[in-house]
Structure formats: structure tokens, C-alpha cells
Amino acid sequence: MMMSDNxxxxxxxxxxxxxxxxxxxxxxxxxxxxxxxxxxxxxxxSYMDEPSQxxxxxxxxxxMENTYQxxxxxxxxxxxxxxxLKDVLTxxxxxxxxxxxxxxxxxxxISEVIKAQVxxxxxxxxxxxxxxxxxxxxxxxxxxxxxxxxxxxxxxxxSYAFRxxxxxxxxxxxxxxxx
Numbered sequence: 001m002m003m004s005d006n007x008x009x010x011x012x013x014x015x016x017x018x019x020x021x022x023x024x025x026x027x028x029x030x031x032x033x034x035x036x037x038x039x040x041x042x043x044x045x046s047y048m049d050e051p052s053q054x055x056x057x058x059x060x061x062x063x064m065e066n067t068y069q070x071x072x073x074x075x076x077x078x079x080x081x082x083x084x085l086k087d088v089l090t091x092x093x094x095x096x097x098x099x100x101x102x103x104x105x106x107x108x109x110i111s112e113v114i115k116a117q118v119x120x121x122x123x124x125x126x127x128x129x130x131x132x133x134x135x136x137x138x139x140x141x142x143x144x145x146x147x148x149x150x151x152x153x154x155x156x157x158x159s160y161a162f163r164x165x166x167x168x169x170x171x172x173x174x175x176x177x178x179x
Contacts, residue, residue: 069179072124072126073124075154076175077121080121088117098137103134110132111130114171114173118173128173130173130174131146131171131172137167146172148176155174
């Protein structure tokens with residue numbers, strides 16, 4: 001099989017850039033004694049003159065080490081988050097009348113406000129899930145349930161129900177600890 005001139009040039013440059021350096025003693029090899037056996041050993045160090053772009057990228061990535069932290073250093077403050085839920089729901093919905101389109105937008109806005117205020121508490125290593133329900137208050141009943149797989153020692157939730165003359169709202173904040 002014949003190689004093109006470009007392929008030969010690339011191969012030649014590649015061989016020039018790469019190589020290895022061996023460390024030799026006076027007798028070229030060192031003898032090591034391991035568990036009563038004599039063994040010849042030689043150490044080599046490989047090198048490359050010009051690192052590739054892939055090497056630069058791998059050097060830029062940050063390698064995180066394990067913290068071996070099995071539990072949260074600070075637990076989720078349920079009482080404080082309950083106060084946040086009460087304040088936000090009351091301030092946004094105290095004088096509002098139920099309108100489907102308005103309430104759809106309000107659920108998004110209220111959940112973002114709650115999430116931002118809870119994040120401001122700086123609780124480390126918790127994933128926050130905020131769910132807000134708003135519905136019309138018209139002599140009906142509703143049952144809202146939620147299920148989750150979690151660790152009761154570190155995970156927790158906070159919930160608050162609000163009601164005025166025309167609507168009800170339920171806000172839940174789930175805090176799941178990330179190891």
C-alpha cells in the first residue's frame with residue numbers, strides 16, 4: 001500500500017514531536033529486589049513537544065474531589081420558609097380575584113419569587129423544588145397530593161395554604177439534599 005506525500009510528512013512530523021526519555025544507571029538497567037526475587041527495571045518518561053488542543057482542554061477542566069460529607073452541615077429551615085411562603089402569598093394574592101389567565105401567570109411569578117427568597121437563605125447543597133397551585137374558591141373541594149423518594153434525615157418540605165374570598169393557593173417547597 002502506497003502512502004501519499006502529505007501522509008508521509010504528517011507521520012514524519014509526528015515521530016519528530018514524540019519520543020521518550022529513559023533513565024539508565026551505569027549498567028543501563030537497575031536491579032530491584034522484590035520479595036526475594038531479582039527483577040530488571042527501567043523507567044521511561046514520555047513527552048510530546050507540542051501539546052494538542054485536547055490536552056489544553058483537559059488541563060482546563062476542574063477536577064472536584066469527594067467531600068465525604070454524608071449529611072447536611074445546615075438543615076432546611078422549615079419555619080423560616082413557612083414565613084416566606086405566607087408573606088409572598090399574602091402580598092401577591094390578598095386583593096386578587098380569580099381569573100384563569102391571571103392565575104396561570106401568578107403561579108409562575110410566585111414560584112420564582114419564593115425560589116429566589118429561599119435561595120437567598122444560602123442553604124448549601126439542597127435542591128429546591130417550588131410548586132404553587134391557585135384555584136377558584138367556589139364551594140368545591142380539592143385534594144392535592146405529592147409523592148417523592150427521599151431521605152427523612154436530611155430532606156424536608158415546607159407548605160402554606162392561602163385563601164381569600166374568590167381563590168385559594170397552595171405553595172410547597174421541597175428541599176432535597178444533594179450528596
